[in-house]
Amino acid sequence: MAPTRIPNATELVASGFVARRKLLSRVMSVLLFLCAALSVFVTTAIVVILVSESWEFFAQVSIIDFLTGTMWTPVFANPQFGVLPLLLATLQTAALAMMIAVPMGLLMxxxxxxxxxxxxxxIMKPALELLEAVPTVVYGYFALLVMTPFLQKFIPGLAGINLLVPGIILGIMILPYVVSVSEDAMRAVPNGLREGAYALGMSKWQVALRVVVPGAFSGITAAFILGMSRAVGETMVLAIAAGQNPNLTFDPREGAATITAYIVQVSLGDLPHGSLAYSTIFSTGLVLFIMTLGFNLAGFYLRKRFREAY
Known part of the structure; x- marks a missing residue:
């Protein structure tokens, strides 16, 4: 019988290291799986709550009237549940924000x-990203107390509560998202493409517009979609500076309530829990969720459609 071999100290240390590494790998795999599962669970829970609570609302209110009605007066004696005023104000402010953020963000x-x-x-990129650290309440009062009186000197008919100024402020707020993601996408374009364009006699500006921007189009699109989703879901700036009157208007100089501003207004506790007016929180929240989901799906399609592999 061959004698049993006793491992030496080096082999024992190596085997212990391998065992610890395998254990750590398993623990990290479990933790990462739990983190991913938690995000999926939270998203699923939000969808279930919105759909279940909205189902009770739409059992009493026609979805056709909800989507096509032009009056939103859920707390009046004769309640009307047309979401178009809230939806139009939300889209107007988001569109104004993108009109500011897209050209400025692309140039920056x-x-x-x-x-x-x-x-x-x-220096510039961290300084720009510091805009994200400013509380949205500060942006709201800046829009109401500083920007609105200033622009009233130049824009006739601009009301003290309006959609124009919050839209401009939203555009400034989402600039860090647009610039950061777009700049990262542009820097990911291989230098070989730039050098080839320079060899063909292109100027720096031509290289940027004809080579870099098309090469980073999917990332730039993702930045714009992210900014749009951020603008649609913003709350405090619109609640403070845009007003809380559900006004169906195409004039951004007037004030109007957005979906998020209405949700803040109703969530203050003035309405009894479980009432039809209170359940409008979930129906409007579902509309906002579908809008954001639509923007994200559009961004995913554009990234997949125009993505360049280097």
Whole structure:
């Protein structure tokens, strides 16, 4: 019988290291799975709550009247549940925000990616991202107390509570999202494409517009969709500076309530829990959720359709 071999100290240490590494790998795998499962669970729970609570609302209110009605007076003696005033105000402010964020964000991204030297980029990008740290309440009162009186000197008929100024402020708020994601996408474009364009005699501006931007189109689109979703879901700026009157208007100089501002108004506790007026929180929240989901699906399609593989 061959004698039993006793492992030496080095082999014991190595085997113990391998065992600890396998254990750590299993623990991390479980933790990562739980984190992913938690996000899926939270999203599913939100959808279930919105759908279940909205189901009770739509059992009493026609979905056709809800989507096509032009009056939103759920707490009046003769309640009307047409969501169009809230929906139109929400889309108007988001569109105004994108009119500010898209051109400014694209130009700033091109500058940071193609023109700025590394030291300037290291200063400007974190400074721009500091805008995300400003509380939205501060933005709201800045829009109401500073920007609105200032713009009233130049824009005739601009009301003290309006959609125009909150839309502009929203555009400034989402700039960090648009610039950061767009600039990262542009910097991911291989330098070989830039060098080939320079070899063909293109200028720096032509390279940026004809090579870099098309090459990073999927990432730029993702940045714009992310900014749009952020603008649609913003609450405090619109609740403070846009007003809480469900006014069906196409004039951004007037005030109107958005979906998020209405949800804040109803959530203050003035309405009894379980009433039909209170359940409008979930029906309007479901509309907002579907809008955001639609933007995300559109962004996913555009990224998949125009994504470049290098």
């Amino acid at each position: 991204s091109i500058y940071l990616s193609e023109y700025a030297n590394p030291k300037v980029r290291e």
